Amino acid sequence: MTVKNIAGDNHLSSVKNALRILRSFSMDEPEKKISELAESLGLNKSTVSRTMSTLASEGFVFKDPDSKKYRLGLSLLSLGGIVNSQMDIYRESHPVLNRLVQEVGETAHIAVLDNHEVIYLQKVECNHPVKVLTHIGKRNPPYSTSSGKTLLAYAKEEIIEAVIERGLQRFTRNTIVDPKKLVTHLKHIREKGFAFSIEEFHEGVNSIAAPVYDYQGKVIAALAIVGPKQRIQPSKMPALSKKVISAANDISSRMGYWK
Amino acid sequence: MTVKNIAGDNHLSSVKNALRILRSFSMDEPEKKISELAESLGLNKSTVSRTMSTLASEGFVFKDPDSKKYRLGLSLLSLGGIVNSQMDIYRESHPVLNRLVQEVGETAHIAVLDNHEVIYLQKVECNHPVKVLTHIGKRNPPYSTSSGKTLLAYAKEEIIEAVIERGLQRFTRNTIVDPKKLVTHLKHIREKGFAFSIEEFHEGVNSIAAPVYDYQGKVIAALAIVGPKQRIQPSKMPALSKKVISAANDISSRMGYWK
DNA sequence: CGCATGAGTTGCGCTATATGCAACAAAAGA
DNA sequence: TCTTTTGTTGCATATAGCGCAACTCATGCG
Known part of the structure; x- marks a missing residue:
């Protein structure tokens, strides 16, 4: 039987x-x-x-x-x-990613939320010899990366709850594993309009992400830059985040989002 | 039923x-x-x-x-x-190169474009005593070899411009040093789907190359055969180029390129 | 506005068919 | 060489996938 x-x-x-x-x-x-x-x-x-x-x-x-x-x-x-090829964000984001990578010298990628996971749609690698390896189609937990947290911050309440429900696993010293902390952290992200991760998923890897909106004003993706902590330092975050936000806004406007 | x-x-x-x-x-x-x-x-x-x-x-x-x-x-x-990510061109091209070398009796190699230069990724040598020496990792200017011209023909406009900008150096009597001539020559290559070089880089050395496509239809490499002018004669070019193109297509399809 | 048409889903009963078991075949160690 | 592990295949069984048809929504049209 x-x-x-x-x-x-x-x-x-x-x-x-x-x-x-x-x-x-x-x-x-x-x-x-x-x-x-x-x-x-x-x-x-x-x-x-x-x-x-x-x-x-x-x-x-x-x-x-x-x-x-x-x-x-x-x-x-x-x-x-x-x-x-179907995802128009793919088409629209490519030139913007290219420019951002040139400007900041770090690998950039676009990620979306799919079923409680972050999935990387596209990336443009920097030509620095030291870089962080990701690949298109890779899935990561959403609460420990800057792009994941960005997507989560603007996601529906149920999704946040479901992610917490499934458990927050510790990957590094800095991973947010306390549900309450995560919720306030996400609130901060919404207030500031961008997210960063300081060694929350991999030791020595930092990242900065900002949301991409569609024509309805819905967050449909996150744009992030990722790099070693030596290059993406906290002191440089303000300047870098401005560039990331500006690039994300650029894509949003290409997607039909007006302010 | x-x-x-x-x-x-x-x-x-x-x-x-x-x-x-x-x-x-x-x-x-x-x-x-x-x-x-x-x-x-x-x-x-x-x-x-x-x-x-x-x-x-x-x-x-x-x-x-x-x-x-x-x-x-x-x-x-x-x-x-x-x-x-698994589809490295190395694995896929090796058996095809082998077969091509057996068929035509000349050294074959795979080259890609890297920063305005042609770089040879892989080669299979013929067992003829007289052969042209290249080595894996070697870099050549892209405008004077058949593989380089093939890659250039399908490259972005900026890259072609950058190559011209850096100057076209004369290596032999036949080297193309006139930018206008190069541009029309590249157009011909795109039309015919393959390229040849008749003593344009080294005296006495001819070559034939064809593009290799990836699953998105993007040209990612060139496959070429190289040999002394006594063996790769202009009169034999049509027959040889057919074989080179067919081998290149074979690799393309292994890389996921359909039709 | 309501009728008609078409597209997608679902319950039901039948049997075609996917499964587990076990024997077999083929490698890989030892 | 023998042993062990891994993959394939024949067979019997009952599960589960199929066609049918009824039903529900949409959509279009008069």
Whole structure:
């Protein structure tokens, strides 16, 4: 007898399995074995094996001939590209990011909130040899980065509650783990119109973010610059934040937001 | 009675349906209705409806609140980003270079544009005793080699201007040193889809290059073959260029470039 | 304003089909 | 070489996905 999906789930389970398999791949673990997947997702080896061969037949995964493990396939690259091109913020923000990166000499990126996580839509890297690595599509917790906190600050009450509900995990000495502190912190962000993170997610990494508005005046994204603490120092924050805010406003106005 | 999948297909059909639905989205048709999908894929409306709700629950699609049609979701952005980061041109180009070298008997290499210079990322040498020496990491001016001219031809206007600004140095009798000539020459390259250099950088050395595209259709590298003028003769150029273009296209498709 | 048309969702019953098991095959160690 | 681990496949079973059709919303049109 199979353990049924939790009640209320009227979803196609084999499809759901396939999607969960795909989503279990990550930047850190780009290749997976059948048995690993079966183990981690609580599925039978044979189920995973068959699902993988279906995924492979449509180009969503492929078997690496060297490591003999599975990797994500080119179909996902195409589909990801379509998603990317659809977001008009992508188009509009690119030149602005470029200019900002030139001005401040730090990596800049655009992030949005998706299901209690921050997801990076786009980035432009600085050409400094020392830089902070992120990648498009990466997901981070929203309460520990400047872009995440910015998005959270302007998000609906329920989302903030849901994030707190799910628990605030400590990543560094400075991570905000006290729900009350987070709430007042978000209030400050709304008042000042920008957010910063001083080693709250990764040691030695600081960032500054500002909100991007759409034509309805809704916050739809955050623009952030990220860099090592030696370069993004607290003393430089006022000047840098002005530039970040100005760039974010620039994108907002391209999105149809008028003051 | 359902029409079964074509015999020999031992794939999970509901998963396959889901994947086919995803793949039916394209740059030109980024949003789809249930009934359209059902029609075009020969599936029942209810099947599509249920599949879509499963895909939506995992963030692979979402319903556009305005058009009320489905669009590809952010999960695909994440997964596409992972594929993208893995797709280093090194791995993908190596076997193709090998085959090309075997076919044409000349040294082949991959080059990219870096800060107004051409840099050679990778090469596979032919086993001919007489060969042209290059090495990985070598930098050359972009206006006097076939790979450099290819990259320049598809580069941004500013880069071309910057290269001209820095001056066109004469290396041989045939080096293009007239800015106007260079600009029209680059236009020709774009029209033909490949470039050649006849003793423009080193006396006695000819080369042929073609562009390599990434999944966004952007030119990210050039593939070139280099050899002594006795072997890469103008009369052989048409046949050789075909092979170079075909190899370059092969790499492009491995990088996720479709058509 | 109400009727008609079309698109999407959902309950139901049937059986096609995805699953678990276990045997098998194929690598990878030892 | 033998052992161990990992992936694939045949088979029987019952689950779960499918088509059908009724139903609900939207949308358009007279």
